[in-house]
Amino acid sequence: MSGPDPIQAPGTDEALWRAWERWTELPEAVLPQGPVVVVAAHPDDEVLGAGGALALLAAAGNPLTVVTVTDGEGSHPRTRVLRPPALAA
Structure with a gap:
Protein backbone atom coordinates (compact mmCIF):
# COMPACT_ATOMS: atom_id res chain seq x y z
CA MET A 1 0.00 0.00 0.00
CA SER A 2 1.40 3.41 -0.92
CA GLY A 3 0.61 6.59 0.99
CA PRO A 4 -1.48 6.92 4.15
CA ASP A 5 -4.34 4.54 4.83
CA PRO A 6 -7.55 6.35 3.75
CA ILE A 7 -9.28 5.37 7.00
CA GLN A 8 -6.62 7.22 8.98
CA ALA A 9 -6.20 10.17 6.59
CA PRO A 10 -6.87 13.57 8.19
CA GLY A 11 -9.30 14.88 5.55
CA THR A 12 -9.72 18.54 4.60
CA ASP A 13 -8.72 21.01 7.28
CA GLU A 14 -11.67 22.93 8.74
CA ALA A 15 -9.93 26.25 8.08
CA LEU A 16 -10.06 25.55 4.33
CA TRP A 17 -13.81 24.87 4.48
CA ARG A 18 -14.42 28.04 6.49
CA ALA A 19 -12.31 30.15 4.10
CA TRP A 20 -14.35 29.14 1.04
CA GLU A 21 -15.76 32.34 -0.46
CA ARG A 22 -18.93 30.91 -1.99
CA TRP A 23 -20.80 29.84 1.18
CA THR A 24 -23.11 32.84 0.86
CA GLU A 25 -24.16 31.72 -2.65
CA LEU A 26 -25.67 28.47 -1.39
CA PRO A 27 -29.45 28.46 -0.98
CA GLU A 28 -30.88 27.90 2.48
CA ALA A 29 -32.27 24.40 2.82
CA VAL A 30 -35.95 24.03 3.63
CA LEU A 31 -36.19 21.21 6.16
CA PRO A 32 -39.32 19.10 6.66
CA GLN A 33 -41.54 19.27 9.71
CA GLY A 34 -42.34 16.05 11.55
CA PRO A 35 -40.72 12.62 11.59
CA VAL A 36 -37.71 12.03 9.33
CA VAL A 37 -36.12 8.74 8.26
CA VAL A 38 -32.60 8.75 6.78
CA VAL A 39 -31.47 5.56 5.03
CA ALA A 40 -27.69 5.25 4.66
CA ALA A 41 -25.82 2.61 2.70
CA HIS A 42 -22.87 2.46 5.09
CA PRO A 43 -22.08 3.49 8.67
CA ASP A 44 -21.24 7.21 8.83
CA ASP A 45 -22.90 8.01 5.47
CA GLU A 46 -25.78 9.64 7.34
CA VAL A 47 -23.32 12.01 9.02
CA LEU A 48 -21.37 12.76 5.85
CA GLY A 49 -24.48 13.24 3.73
CA ALA A 50 -27.01 14.73 6.12
CA GLY A 51 -25.26 15.48 9.41
CA GLY A 52 -26.00 19.20 9.37
CA ALA A 53 -29.64 18.65 8.46
CA LEU A 54 -29.98 15.97 11.15
CA ALA A 55 -28.56 18.36 13.75
CA LEU A 56 -31.01 21.11 12.73
CA LEU A 57 -33.95 18.69 12.66
CA ALA A 58 -33.07 17.33 16.10
CA ALA A 59 -32.71 20.85 17.48
CA ALA A 60 -36.19 21.64 16.13
CA GLY A 61 -37.58 18.61 17.98
CA ASN A 62 -38.31 16.45 14.93
CA PRO A 63 -38.32 12.70 15.61
CA LEU A 64 -35.42 11.10 13.69
CA THR A 65 -34.68 7.54 12.63
CA VAL A 66 -31.43 6.50 10.94
CA VAL A 67 -31.31 3.16 9.11
CA THR A 68 -27.91 1.78 8.10
CA VAL A 69 -28.14 -0.92 5.44
CA THR A 70 -24.73 -2.56 6.03
CA ASP A 71 -22.40 -2.95 9.00
CA GLY A 72 -19.38 -1.65 7.06
CA ARG A 78 -7.48 -4.12 1.35
CA THR A 79 -6.81 -2.15 4.52
CA ARG A 80 -4.19 -3.45 6.90
CA VAL A 81 -5.42 -1.26 9.75
CA LEU A 82 -8.79 -2.84 10.55
CA ARG A 83 -10.00 -6.30 9.54
CA PRO A 84 -13.68 -6.76 8.53
CA PRO A 85 -14.91 -7.83 12.01
CA ALA A 86 -13.32 -4.72 13.56
CA LEU A 87 -14.89 -2.49 10.90
CA ALA A 88 -18.28 -4.03 11.59
CA ALA A 89 -17.88 -3.49 15.34
Missing part, protein backbone atom coordinates in the same frame (compact mmCIF):
# COMPACT_ATOMS: atom_id res chain seq x y z
CA GLU A 73 -17.29 -4.80 7.14
CA GLY A 74 -16.76 -4.75 3.36
CA SER A 75 -15.95 -1.06 3.07
CA HIS A 76 -12.13 -1.30 2.95
CA PRO A 77 -11.21 -4.80 1.74
Whole structure:
Protein backbone atom coordinates (compact mmCIF):
# COMPACT_ATOMS: atom_id res chain seq x y z
CA MET A 1 0.00 0.00 0.00
CA SER A 2 1.40 3.41 -0.92
CA GLY A 3 0.61 6.59 0.99
CA PRO A 4 -1.48 6.92 4.15
CA ASP A 5 -4.34 4.54 4.83
CA PRO A 6 -7.55 6.35 3.75
CA ILE A 7 -9.28 5.37 7.00
CA GLN A 8 -6.62 7.22 8.98
CA ALA A 9 -6.20 10.17 6.59
CA PRO A 10 -6.87 13.57 8.19
CA GLY A 11 -9.30 14.88 5.55
CA THR A 12 -9.72 18.54 4.60
CA ASP A 13 -8.72 21.01 7.28
CA GLU A 14 -11.67 22.93 8.74
CA ALA A 15 -9.93 26.25 8.08
CA LEU A 16 -10.06 25.55 4.33
CA TRP A 17 -13.81 24.87 4.48
CA ARG A 18 -14.42 28.04 6.49
CA ALA A 19 -12.31 30.15 4.10
CA TRP A 20 -14.35 29.14 1.04
CA GLU A 21 -15.76 32.34 -0.46
CA ARG A 22 -18.93 30.91 -1.99
CA TRP A 23 -20.80 29.84 1.18
CA THR A 24 -23.11 32.84 0.86
CA GLU A 25 -24.16 31.72 -2.65
CA LEU A 26 -25.67 28.47 -1.39
CA PRO A 27 -29.45 28.46 -0.98
CA GLU A 28 -30.88 27.90 2.48
CA ALA A 29 -32.27 24.40 2.82
CA VAL A 30 -35.95 24.03 3.63
CA LEU A 31 -36.19 21.21 6.16
CA PRO A 32 -39.32 19.10 6.66
CA GLN A 33 -41.54 19.27 9.71
CA GLY A 34 -42.34 16.05 11.55
CA PRO A 35 -40.72 12.62 11.59
CA VAL A 36 -37.71 12.03 9.33
CA VAL A 37 -36.12 8.74 8.26
CA VAL A 38 -32.60 8.75 6.78
CA VAL A 39 -31.47 5.56 5.03
CA ALA A 40 -27.69 5.25 4.66
CA ALA A 41 -25.82 2.61 2.70
CA HIS A 42 -22.87 2.46 5.09
CA PRO A 43 -22.08 3.49 8.67
CA ASP A 44 -21.24 7.21 8.83
CA ASP A 45 -22.90 8.01 5.47
CA GLU A 46 -25.78 9.64 7.34
CA VAL A 47 -23.32 12.01 9.02
CA LEU A 48 -21.37 12.76 5.85
CA GLY A 49 -24.48 13.24 3.73
CA ALA A 50 -27.01 14.73 6.12
CA GLY A 51 -25.26 15.48 9.41
CA GLY A 52 -26.00 19.20 9.37
CA ALA A 53 -29.64 18.65 8.46
CA LEU A 54 -29.98 15.97 11.15
CA ALA A 55 -28.56 18.36 13.75
CA LEU A 56 -31.01 21.11 12.73
CA LEU A 57 -33.95 18.69 12.66
CA ALA A 58 -33.07 17.33 16.10
CA ALA A 59 -32.71 20.85 17.48
CA ALA A 60 -36.19 21.64 16.13
CA GLY A 61 -37.58 18.61 17.98
CA ASN A 62 -38.31 16.45 14.93
CA PRO A 63 -38.32 12.70 15.61
CA LEU A 64 -35.42 11.10 13.69
CA THR A 65 -34.68 7.54 12.63
CA VAL A 66 -31.43 6.50 10.94
CA VAL A 67 -31.31 3.16 9.11
CA THR A 68 -27.91 1.78 8.10
CA VAL A 69 -28.14 -0.92 5.44
CA THR A 70 -24.73 -2.56 6.03
CA ASP A 71 -22.40 -2.95 9.00
CA GLY A 72 -19.38 -1.65 7.06
CA GLU A 73 -17.29 -4.80 7.14
CA GLY A 74 -16.76 -4.75 3.36
CA SER A 75 -15.95 -1.06 3.07
CA HIS A 76 -12.13 -1.30 2.95
CA PRO A 77 -11.21 -4.80 1.74
CA ARG A 78 -7.48 -4.12 1.35
CA THR A 79 -6.81 -2.15 4.52
CA ARG A 80 -4.19 -3.45 6.90
CA VAL A 81 -5.42 -1.26 9.75
CA LEU A 82 -8.79 -2.84 10.55
CA ARG A 83 -10.00 -6.30 9.54
CA PRO A 84 -13.68 -6.76 8.53
CA PRO A 85 -14.91 -7.83 12.01
CA ALA A 86 -13.32 -4.72 13.56
CA LEU A 87 -14.89 -2.49 10.90
CA ALA A 88 -18.28 -4.03 11.59
CA ALA A 89 -17.88 -3.49 15.34
